[in-house]
Amino acid sequence: MISGYATPAGTQSLAEQFPRLTFNRLGNTDLLVSRVGFGCYRVSSGVSAHAQALQEALTAGINLIDTSASYADGGSEQLVGEILADLVASGRIAREQVVVVSKGGYLQGNNYALNQQRKRDGNGFEEVVEYADGLEHCIHPVFLADQIGRSLDRLGLETLDVYLLHNPEYFLGWAHRQAMDHERATQAYYRRIDQAFRHLEGEVQRGRIRSYGISSNTFPAAADDPEFTALERVWELAESIGQGHFFRVVQLPFNLFETGAATQKNQPTGRTVLDVAREKHLGVLINRPLNAFTARRMVRLADIDVRSRMDYKDIIQCIKDLAQSETRLWRRILPGMEDLPDGLRVRIKQQACVAETLKHHWRTFGSHERWREAKDGIFLPRIQGVMDFLTPHADHDPDLADWIISHQKTLDLALRAVGSIYADDALAIEKKILNLLAKADDDWAKPGSLSQKAIRALVSTTGVSTVLVGMRKAAYVSDVLAELQRSTHPASRCGSWDRLRKGAQALFPVEQV
Numbered sequence: 474m475i476s477g478y479a480t481p482a483g484t485q486s487l488a489e490q491f492p493r494l495t496f497n498r499l500g501n502t503d504l505l506v507s508r509v510g511f512g513c514y515r516v517s518s519g520v521s522a523h524a525q526a527l528q529e530a531l532t533a534g535i536n537l538i539d540t541s542a543s544y545a546d547g548g549s550e551q552l553v554g555e556i557l558a559d560l561v562a563s564g565r566i567a568r569e570q571v572v573v574v575s576k577g578g579y580l581q582g583n584n585y586a587l588n589q590q591r592k593r594d595g596n597g598f599e600e601v602v603e604y605a606d607g608l609e610h611c612i613h614p615v616f617l618a619d620q621i622g623r624s625l626d627r628l629g630l631e632t633l634d635v636y637l638l639h640n641p642e643y644f645l646g647w648a649h650r651q652a653m654d655h656e657r658a659t660q661a662y663y664r665r666i667d668q669a670f671r672h673l674e675g676e677v678q679r680g681r682i683r684s685y686g687i688s689s690n691t692f693p694a695a696a697d698d699p700e701f702t703a704l705e706r707v708w709e710l711a712e713s714i715g716q717g718h719f720f721r722v723v724q725l726p727f728n729l730f731e732t733g734a735a736t737q738k739n740q741p742t743g744r745t746v747l748d749v750a751r752e753k754h755l756g757v758l759i760n761r762p763l764n765a766f767t768a769r770r771m772v773r774l775a776d777i778d779v780r781s782r783m784d785y786k787d788i789i790q791c792i793k794d795l796a797q798s799e800t801r802l803w804r805r806i807l808p809g810m811e812d813l814p815d816g817l818r819v820r821i822k823q824q825a826c827v828a829e830t831l832k833h834h835w836r837t838f839g840s841h842e843r844w845r846e847a848k849d850g851i852f853l854p855r856i857q858g859v860m861d862f863l864t865p866h867a868d869h870d871p872d873l874a875d876w877i878i879s880h881q882k883t884l885d886l887a888l889r890a891v892g893s894i895y896a897d898d899a900l901a902i903e904k905k906i907l908n909l910l911a912k913a914d915d916d917w918a919k920p921g922s923l924s925q926k927a928i929r930a931l932v933s934t935t936g937v938s939t940v941l942v943g944m945r946k947a948a949y950v951s952d953v954l955a956e957l958q959r960s961t962h963p964a965s966r967c968g969s970w971d972r973l974r975k976g977a978q979a980l981f982p983v984e985q986v
Contacts (some may be wrong), residue, residue: 497938511526535954575633585614610647703741727761735966763927772981794887810866823928824855856884
């Protein structure tokens with residue numbers, strides 16, 4: 474268990490070690506945080522690439538980590554704990570230099586199973602929103618107390634620097650589906666937040682957290698959205714506790730197409746959520762910087778890795794080559810690994826089998842975004858799990874070692890081949906987005922990849938403390954660091970964001986951006 478917590482002096486010392494990076498104050502916490510933080514939504518313990526990326530980020534000056542009890546069903550927090558323990562023990566970083574943020578509210582996976590057992594025992598958590606099969610939500614004090622303890626155990630920390638209520642607006646979504654009177658639902662919603670805040674004040678006094686806040690996808694929403702969360706009203710709840718309250722941080726989505734944080738004047742006083750956060754000196758963490766949801770589609774704000782379409786015959790051949798490589802694994806290599814139980818061999822075969830899916834569906838993903846979702850969210854995690862399991866065995870098995878190297882190349886070729894089908898459309902969209910950026914702001918027009926410019930637009934906006942980027946690979950860390958070493962002066966950029974919003978509406982006109 475690592476003692477201590479992030480301190481102003483500790484984060485200042487880290488900032489001095491990395492003079493080429495710019496650090497911001499995290500609201501009125503007096504902590505200095507890197508302009509980009511390590512987002513842990515899709516990382517987990519046991520994946521070597523994730524561990525390497527997190528270690529490289531922390532040792533390169535990125536000193537804010539954002540995770541959650543729900544990410545990878547606790548595996549994300551476990552990974553953070555493992556890497557922090559190693560780096561702190563070796564003296565490569567100090568606990569006082571790193572700001573760790575976690576969140577609670579979801580009951581799914583292990584948390585869902587926990588509550589089902591508690592219900593059977595007659596002791597279920599109170600005020601649980603039964604949102605969907607296998608998914609519940611809760612911010613009741615008893616649940617939060619349980620969750621903070623579990624998060625600290627997985628992280629191996631005595632104290633969390635920031636603890637956030639994770640998307641409490643799930644209650645409003647549930648109430649809307651139940652046709653509950655909106656005013657009644659809103660009153661109940663803010664009562665629950667008030668109750669949670671008062672409990673979190675107690676957690677600060679206990680020393681388990683240093684400050685708290687809310688992560689809500691509806692902070693930037695239109696005021697008439699049934700799930701809208703009004704920051705001004707949340708601030709009033711905190712103020713009602715006392716002027717010395719520890720409500721210090723908010724988290725919300727903001728990107729080139731979801732511009733509401735800077736353009737949606739949704740607060741009762743007619744201001745944007747970013748305006749209010751600046752006035753109240755709140756730390757602002759930005760999520761979804763590279764994944765924009767607009768016009769009922771997801772747009773990945775990053776350069777595509779395949780710039781031209783391959784011939785269909787070549788694509789089919791790449792898939793056949795992948796199928797042969799997979800067959801080599803389960804017909805020649807796995808039978809020789811006598812220490813593996815039969816059930817585990819079957820599981821490895823199932824996880825490693827990608828070619829069969831590609832053979833039948835390689836032309837039916839529909840768009841580059843959907844292909845990337847399948848590749849990054851399904852295929853690659855499965856294969857990485859197999860590779861991480863097999864790699865230690867390769868030390869004593871030359872045939873396996875050779876297969877791991879050759880299969881990785883074959884897999885990369887097959888995935889790039891399928892991705893090339895959507896290259897033309899993806900390149901056209903990428904070009905249009907870059908043109909929009911160039912017209913919106915001179916700083917955003919300067920050289921850089923699409924992902925770097927998407928990050929630049931956010932970190933160059935006054936009021937943004939840290940942009941959370943999912944850096945599941947070391948290459949992603951390098952891309953982010955290259956952008957952070959460019960100097961872009963922060964400004965409100967209201968006009969820039971408004972120009973971008975109007976351009977985005979023209980590009981994706983189905984619904985308001």
